[in-house]
Amino acid sequence: MPTVANLPTPTFTFDPDAPGACVAGVRPYRSGSYRLDAESASGKLIVHNYGHGGAGITLSWGCAAKVKGIVQSHIAASHETEVAVLGAGVMGLTAATLLLDLGLTVTIYADRMPAKTTSWKAGGQWAVSIVKYDGKEQELKDILKTSYETFKCSIGKGFGVVERPNYSPIPAENLEVVMRLVPRLLPPREFLERLPFEHHTQSGYKYQTLLIEPPTFLQRLEQDLRQRGVTFVQRKLASSSEVVTSLSQTIVVNCTGLGAQTLWHDTKVVPITGQLAMLPPQPALQYLYSKNGYLFPRSDHVVIGGTYQEHVNNETPDKALCKLLVHYLAAQFGKATPIPIPDVHVHHPRNARMVDPTTPAMLFPIDSPERQALVRAT
Numbered sequence: 001m002p003t004v005a006n007l008p009t010p011t012f013t014f015d016p017d018a019p020g021a022c023v024a025g026v027r028p029y030r031s032g033s034y035r036l037d038a039e040s041a042s043g044k045l046i047v048h049n050y051g052h053g054g055a056g057i058t059l060s061w062g063c064a065a066k067v068k069g070i071v072q073s074h075i076a077a078s079h080e081t082e083v084a085v086l087g088a089g090v091m092g093l094t095a096a097t098l099l100l101d102l103g104l105t106v107t108i109y110a111d112r113m114p115a116k117t118t119s120w121k122a123g124g125q126w127a128v129s130i131v132k133y134d135g136k137e138q139e140l141k142d143i144l145k146t147s148y149e150t151f152k153c154s155i156g157k158g159f160g161v162v163e164r165p166n167y168s169p170i171p172a173e174n175l176e177v178v179m180r181l182v183p184r185l186l187p188p189r190e191f192l193e194r195l196p197f198e199h200h201t202q203s204g205y206k207y208q209t210l211l212i213e214p215p216t217f218l219q220r221l222e223q224d225l226r227q228r229g230v231t232f233v234q235r236k237l238a239s240s241s242e243v244v245t246s247l248s249q250t251i252v253v254n255c256t257g258l259g260a261q262t263l264w265h266d267t268k269v270v271p272i273t274g275q276l277a278m279l280p281p282q283p284a285l286q287y288l289y290s291k292n293g294y295l296f297p298r299s300d301h302v303v304i305g306g307t308y309q310e311h312v313n314n315e316t317p318d319k320a321l322c323k324l325l326v327h328y329l330a331a332q333f334g335k336a337t338p339i340p341i342p343d344v345h346v347h348h349p350r351n352a353r354m355v356d357p358t359t360p361a362m363l364f365p366i367d368s369p370e371r372q373a374l375v376r377a378t
């Protein structure tokens, strides 16, 4: 077997009490599928674009292009010139960007400005994680293609996008799904007899994908929007009727993520909390790594994540969980004593239970065979 040179090993020094070391974000998951459609309410066109779970960054440009298409067809007949975008996360900012290209005057209304959104907290891998698309295969294919190509074109242009290999000892379902839906969009995966890391003896896979650094990406989108005359209004909207009656714009694009649960009484929207451990940056690491959790070396931090707490809507970081998560990843690189494969933390409202509160809630996509097996086993 040819010798494979090892890539640099991460350093796992981690102080969960350091400011900003632990972060918790809540994914806006929607059962069945994300919502991307339009309705009319009291003479207004409402375009919905929310519920993208753990893949909002990934799908953003493709969904924004669909929103643009819907609005473009509408204004061809109505000649309206103003649009309200609700939400300043990635879905709102990308939709607003493409709506400007239609010559519309865009106003963004949001309770939280970009730096306070879930989007800002995302890990940033371009992958289809924790999102359902029942009955929407064709639409998702278009979205993936547009999104990937748009991100790829923005490499090196200040949007925080780079190409990276992702090494995984097991098939990465969130990238495999892209290969099934849009063959040849991503470069082919490679099977490796041994992963190129110290202490790794097992085989694995090398994928090629993109890493999008959310703080850089969102900051750039916001800056460009402001320069192009978009107004940001900090405002919490209480109900869909307030949206319809109080906003002057007759076209409204609803990109409120988890907020759509109350704003639009959408009971399909489910919070899924994820914990992230933010380690100091390590520029020598030019790869992503994933196995029941992930390690994304970015220019601002090495982000370790992959926990999954369904029906939990809590942005207070769980320091103990973050510490365990770092330990689990460190053990895979021979830098900590191995601990058993952490279990899935199952928390259904009808059947609330926790497998073991001392082990991390690891990430398996909803309905994945691994997750189902673990749920059955408990």
Ligand SMILES: Cc1cc2nc3c(=O)[nH]c(=O)nc-3n(C[C@H](O)[C@H](O)[C@H](O)COP(=O)(O)OP(=O)(O)OC[C@H]3O[C@@H](n4cnc5c(N)ncnc54)[C@H](O)[C@@H]3O)c2cc1C
Pocket: 024, 025, 026, 027, 028, 049, 050, 051, 052, 053, 054, 055, 056, 057, 058, 059, 086, 087, 088, 089, 090, 091, 092, 109, 110, 111, 112, 113, 114, 117, 118, 119, 120, 121, 122, 123, 124, 125, 126, 127, 235, 236, 237, 238, 255, 256, 257, 258, 259, 260, 263, 273, 274, 275, 276, 305
């Ligand atoms: C830990 C973690 C890791 C992740 N990693 C990745 C990843 O690697 N790759 C990836 O693609 N995705 C990832 N995601 C998923 C991604 O972050 C989300 O899918 C995405 O942020 C959703 O964007 P959004 O714009 O819909 O929602 P948000 O970013 O939550 O923005 C919603 C906006 O709507 C506003 N709003 C809501 N309700 C109201 C209201 N009533 N009135 C006024 N304004 C309102 C909010 O203030 C906010 O401005 C991750 C998420 C988490 C939590």
